[in-house]
Amino acid sequence: MKQIIYSLLALVALNACNSNTKTENSTEVQEKEDWIILFDGTTTEGWRAYNGDELPPGWIIKNGELTFDTELGLEQDYTGGKDIIYGAEEFENFELYLEWKLPKGGNSGIFYHLPEVPGMSPSVLAPEYQLIDDENYASMHDLTSYNKKMGETENLDQLQDWQKTASDYAMYPADQSQVDLNPVGEWNSSKIVYTPEKVEYWLNGKVVVSFVPGSEDWETRKNSGKWSNAPDYAKAKKGYIGLQDHSSPIWFKNIKIKKL
Template identity: 45%
Template sequence: MKTKLFIACAAFSGALLAACTPAPKNNVLTEAEKAEGWKLLFDGKTLDGWRDYNGDSLTAPWIVEDGCIRAKGSGSDASGYIVTDTVYENFELVWDWKIAEGGNSGMLYHVVENPKFKVPYVTGPEYQLIDDFGFPEPLEDWQKTAADYAMHVPDTSKTIIKPAGEWNTSKIVFDNGHVEHWLNGEKVVEFEAWTDDWFEKKNSGKWKDAPEYGLAHKGVICLQDHGSAAWFRNIKIKELPRKTKEVDLFNGVDLKGWEIYGTEKWYVDNGLLVCESGPDKQYGYLATREYYDDFDLTVDFKQLANGNSGVFFRSFIEPGAIINGWQVEVAPKGMDTGGIYESYGRGWLVQIPDEKENILKPGDWNTLRILVKGDNVKTWLNGEQMVDLSDPKIGKAQGRIALQIHDGGGIKVQWKNLKLKTL
């Protein structure tokens, strides 16, 4: 009797304690979280810090309701997205969410804002949020909750989803290309971005015609109104440090790690990378398949014929081999090798003074160095500094490195020793 009475009293005391313990407050950080570097992305009262995608104010169908960010459900595939004011690179991102019956939404990251990109998902990966049980159409595994949408499917043996109208907790970890998706305390997706396997998935599925999908190393965070109500709270983020690495961009054997745009010729000959005008005599580009934002790059080049070429940085490619970004000029003597040209908008940003034109060695090997950090670009040709430019527009951009063939025909340039260190 004494044992049973003790157990009963203990159970009653535990229940009473649980009933008297205040529920955790929403949209606040503990002192421990603050000390660890966590920050709130939603204060529980306003939408301060959020705005329309590609906009400077908030007009999209989102409101604050009962301490939650709510999607009204009037968005569509083409509209209804809101993004953070702040750009994030490496992070842990945690949030609570619930969705309307039959609903569909998402949390996107590394979203690039540019008028050329009409919707966020052509650049930013998406943690899928959807009503797996009540969605009106059959779902593929890559469409289900916690999937890396259209790329990596969740581990269904670990997937615990609460139904529409109930709160779930999700987490994304992005740590220098290592990615994890968590759902209600379980890790259900894990992969490495920008590996051969990752690029194979990207180029063979839904994103094969979205050349810049998933390449950005940083970007805004985005919430999606996909035509159904969704609620978000306790959105918090902790930034993680960037890691540096050294990269040989050219292996001397083939064009692995590069992508060809246009119809001009790019090939390897006797351990050298060669660009040569083709029969169409148009612009052509050989672009890294990865983005490189802050870096120190050295490359050797030899102009065998009309060497009108260049090295683009923080650039992206549109269909039709149209490049957007900045070029460090490589051209015949008297044509500003080492200068900076913007491919759209402003044209020449820095041209080379006449007294520096003799630094170029026509028909011989030259060494070009490009240092890009934040909004500053420095260039050197054969050890002599050519440019020191700070520009806010460059500072906001990110993208690929790309070698160029100018239009007009008759161009042939050799390249070697393309060595890069990220910063």
């Protein structure tokens, strides 16, 4: 009799274990299914020029990475813009994840809620998660006149906080106490989480920017800085994901997005 009871208890335990395993596996599968892969290292399907039909010269896949090759890009007789978008779908509330690296002196950015408007640059329409070589950029580029134009009065030859990596460009500076940026040539990970209640910018696993879109503080920053004369800046609440060309090599991989 005892042997029968022990056998039944073992069977119940085994079923419970299998049930838990199925639940965990089901959750993992669901999480994987929630992500939309924008770039998997094998194809540029869905990607094209902003206001264009195909990728501009220079944007290619190399070693499983989406990269802007300046030699290819600058050699072509091409007059269109070189910023690119994932044009297969527009996104509203989302979590975007990607990995990237820059060369010494490199500069790029990630756009979201980007509408396509003929004749207009993405930079005056969409918020930008800044990507730049914080350490070396100022020593390789003259920032003085630009910073003066922006109303800065100190350290005009240096990157301002609102220009540094992971900042909401010209709006919300990245919290430098949380910024842990890998050296040029090494991979970094970034995440943008957008909801109407709060926006978060992540860098290498840490939140470095947080703000409420459209809040009184947001409006004040928008109307008193670089975007004061850009009436359509961040006006769209749904749009494309874009990657910026700044005549600089740039590498991206593992680009994916989840709708919220």
